[in-house]
């Protein structure tokens with residue numbers, strides 16, 4: 001299973017988290033976020049990481065030119081669209097970056113909202129389901145209703161996100177069967193400062209399933 005730790009800001013924490021078992025790291029390219037990092041800061045982290053770690057930039061309602069510039073300057077291997085991007089916009093991004101993984105985050109409010117997944121699945125490589133929060137776009141610590149996702153099979157690989165922690169991950173995975181999981185605030189001391197003990201506990205819990 002893919003494991004993405006999101007909201008990385010510090011090079012030493014990135015390499016430690018990769019060594020613990022993360023397969024992907026996320027960098028928040030949304031200026032209003034307390035976890036925001038510039039392309040220069042991301043590059044400083046990315047150059048320290050092994051090739052097999054996915055380096056994913058998280059954007060929200062950004063212009064395609066801005067995404068383009070940051071992908072190149074930072075050395076990203078993936079782009080996560082976490083705002084209100086339309087399927088058409090996702091398709092444009094997909095066409096612009098044929099060798100970059102494109103992820104669309106859907107902030108799920110209700111069962112009806114899940115129907116969007118089938119539409120977006122046609123235009124992106126991967127979906128990410130996050131919890132809806134009226135004021136914050138992401139990193140909220142709010143969980144989804146996992147029982148609602150028991151039969152969720154969008155036809156494309158997907159990550160489960162939203163309020164996952166070392167304490168609740170096994171319960172979540174007993175109900176839901178995603179291709180990957182994404183955690184941010186559940187493994188943090190404060191926004192952008194990851195708690196390596198919690199990350200280690202997460203991988204210990206995941207290891208106990210095998």
Ligand SMILES: O=C(O)c1ccccc1NCC(=O)[C@H](O)[C@H](O)COP(=O)(O)O
Pocket residue numbers: 006007026028030033034035058059060082130137138139140141142161162163164182183184185186
């Ligand atoms: O984390 C942020 O600050 C953020 C800001 C704006 C857009 C997206 C953001 N995070 C996206 C993520 O992929 C988080 O990992 C995801 O929302 C889960 O967060 P959490 O509930 O804290 O595990």
